[in-house]
Amino acid sequence: MNARGTPADPATEAFVAHRNLLFTVAYEMLGSAADAEDVLQETWLRWAGVDLGTVRDPRAYLVRITTREALTRLRTLRRRKESYVGPWLPEPLLTAPDVAEDVELAESVSMAMLLVLETLAPTERAVFVLREVFDLGYDEIAEAVGKSPAAVRQIAHRARVHVAARRPRGDVPAAGPRDALDAFREAVETGDMRRLFDVLAPDVVLLTDGGGVVRAALSPIVGAEPVTAVLARLAPAATLRPLQVNGRPALLVEVAGRTDSVLAVRLDDGLITGLYAVRNPEKLSRLGRETPVSR
Known part of the structure; x- marks a missing residue:
């Protein structure tokens, strides 16, 4: 009907x-x-x-x-x-709380995983997504990508090895990203930059995507001290609000009451190793409603 x-x-x-x-x-x-x-x-x-x-x-x-x-x-x-002007980041999706309950789905749409998938060739990415996320058979995938089942098996193996070497390290319990973000948020809002060092990895990378539309760093900012310095300049003007983005906890950054950016994180062994700030307004239009995702 x-x-x-x-x-x-x-x-x-x-x-x-x-x-x-x-x-x-x-x-x-x-x-x-x-x-x-x-x-x-x-x-x-x-x-x-x-x-x-x-x-x-x-x-x-x-x-x-x-x-x-x-x-x-x-x-x-x-x-x-x-x-593209500066770092390119995936378009963030506001997702329902139940997406986080499907651990495999939440990981597959997370900002960190999508950036890992960006390092695959197009056919490798298609094969990996269809096989590892949606559990399609090799025959089905072969028809979808125009390859033989034998070739798809080889591509799938190559893609798994590639992704395994680059995906976040260690098991991350459901509360892990939330706890890290809560500590991060409190440190930024209180100006306690010393506490940031407790949650940031020494080699943390901050990527800011402005798309040439709004001001953003044109190259990655690497290291706990440079990243902390950037956040220290942001802190006085920003309000950080928790929300669920791409199946994981994230922060909505507001400045003067307006949406400035969405901040997602990558967590490795309990420390924040990646900070992804999407500022391009063209990528923030879906934050007013939840986007259904499923397997």
């Missing part, structure tokens, strides 16, 4: 039933909600023209269309990112 109470056609019902899954596939491949939505529009246009009598598994068929469309767009995005 649609919103007016009249029966929906089978194609629409199948698409709506799997929409959150398809969005998540596209977002994990692209790191951009806006581009993921565009991919879903292309997926729908292609799906609407399919003879459903030839489709055995609508979910698999839709995932295949979405993956192909996302791969095409991913290659375009790579060229766009080469001319």
Whole structure:
């Protein structure tokens, strides 16, 4: 049934039933909600023209269309990112609390993991996402990426090794990021910069994404002392408010009552090793509503 109470056609019902899954596939491949939505529009246009009598598994068929469309767009995005002003960060999503309860899903959409996925080639990223996050079979993935199942197995192995070497170290309990962020927030708001050293790793990296639209550092800021110095300048004017972003605790930074940025963290062995400040206004438009993600 649609919103007016009249029966929906089978194609629409199948698409709506799997929409959150398809969005998540596209977002994990692209790191951009806006581009993921565009991919879903292309997926729908292609799906609407399919003879459903030839489709055995609508979910698999839709995932295949979405993956192909996302791969095409991913290659375009790579060229766009080469001319991006300053560090590029994924578009943050305001997510529901229950996303954090699915540990694997929360990790897969986390800012830290999405940045790790950025280091993969497009086909490697697609294979990794479909296999490790959504547990698709090699035959299904092969159809989606246009490779043989044997080739997909090799790509999956290579991608797993690559990601394993770069993903956050150690098991992070659910309360870990929240506790670290609470300590971080208190230190910044009280001006206790010495306490920051208790939660920041010596080689912590701060990335600020302004996209050339607002002021931001054009290169990574590395080291506890330089990062603390930047935060010390921010502290007097900023209000930090906790929220759930990409399945993990994060902070909304407000200045003069207006949204300035979203701050997410990477945690390794109990210390903050990465701080990701998204300031580009074009990437903050979805913070007014939760974005459903699912596996």
